[in-house]
Amino acid sequence: MIFDRALIRARQDRARRLGPATFLLERVAQELADRLSVVVRHFDVAVDLGTPAADVRRALANNPAVGRLIAASPAVEGASLAVIANEEALPFAQSSLDLVVSALALQTVNDLPGTLVQIRRALRPDGLLLAALLGGDTLGELRQSFATAEAEIEGGASPRVAPFADVREIGALLQRAGLALPVTDLDRVTVRYSSVFDLMRDLRRMGATSALIERRRTPLRRATLLRMAEIYQRSFSDPDGKLRATFDIIWLSGWAPHASQQQPLRPGSARARLADALGVSEQPAGEKAGR
Numbered sequence: 001m002i003f004d005r006a007l008i009r010a011r012q013d014r015a016r017r018l019g020p021a022t023f024l025l026e027r028v029a030q031e032l033a034d035r036l037s038v039v040v041r042h043f044d045v046a047v048d049l050g051t052p053a054a055d056v057r058r059a060l061a062n063n064p065a066v067g068r069l070i071a072a073s074p075a076v077e078g079a080s081l082a083v084i085a086n087e088e089a090l091p092f093a094q095s096s097l098d099l100v101v102s103a104l105a106l107q108t109v110n111d112l113p114g115t116l117v118q119i120r121r122a123l124r125p126d127g128l129l130l131a132a133l134l135g136g137d138t139l140g141e142l143r144q145s146f147a148t149a150e151a152e153i154e155g156g157a158s159p160r161v162a163p164f165a166d167v168r169e170i171g172a173l174l175q176r177a178g179l180a181l182p183v184t185d186l187d188r189v190t191v192r193y194s195s196v197f198d199l200m201r202d203l204r205r206m207g208a209t210s211a212l213i214e215r216r217r218t219p220l221r222r223a224t225l226l227r228m229a230e231i232y233q234r235s236f237s238d239p240d241g242k243l244r245a246t247f248d249i250i251w252l253s254g255w256a257p258h259a260s261q262q263q264p265l266r267p268g269s270a271r272a273r274l275a276d277a278l279g280v281s282e283q284p285a286g287e288k289a290g291r
Helices: 005-018 023-037 055-059 112-122 140-154 167-176 196-205 222-235 274-278
Strands: 043-049 066-073 082-084 097-103 123-135 180-193 243-255
Touching: 005 196, 023 055, 023 097, 023 123, 023 180, 023 243, 043 123, 055 097, 097 112, 112 123, 112 167, 123 167, 140 196, 140 222, 140 243, 167 180, 167 243, 180 196, 196 222, 196 243
Parallel strands: 043 066, 043 097, 066 082, 097 123
Antiparallel strands: 123 243, 180 243
């Protein structure tokens, strides 16, 4: 157990009250719609899983390839079709969905392999999962600055920024879940701020402040916070004084297996030599090519 899921919902509720910062979610929703537009097939029943706002549903509203789009999350607002659901315990029957999409939600699932397996079971044969989650070096600047400041001021660092999965790990999890034709890629977004406090304000309005179970429960010391801001300014500022904040968005897709999908050839079934295709001389095993 890494994340306090009840606290995540409370943070998202607070973000809605404050007036959410949705620039990152809007970008991801539009990219998701663009990626789905090149898939030549119709999805009768689709689920928007865990996306913290309606941006994905708005982006797909006029997509003729998507039939019924059901919002599924612990708190759903503004959806004509909705299911109150936890991303870690999906309520959908086996082989009942044609499409599952998700934007910036799965990075806070405690059991991501288990969630992917549940999605695979819920998809009909040749159904598609298309999702984006934060990963990689997201907020690496903030993580490093906090760790250095706490080590200097308090004699040790505490977890302030959530751990994020690597894009290669996500690819392996898709295969482990039994999804066919898995694809992952990374979109690095650099956002610039006048101060680290503006970044922290945006994180609060995203509902993305720390919800780690092992987070420090005592209030952050003012001296530590100010030292963190100094380190961030010194280490991660551009010549114009603006501060960089990295958001790595990992895109993942996979299909429920179906007989119509491309299949790998059986070993030994090739009809042409690789050396001939490359126009080179074949070297027998154990012999080195001459210089």
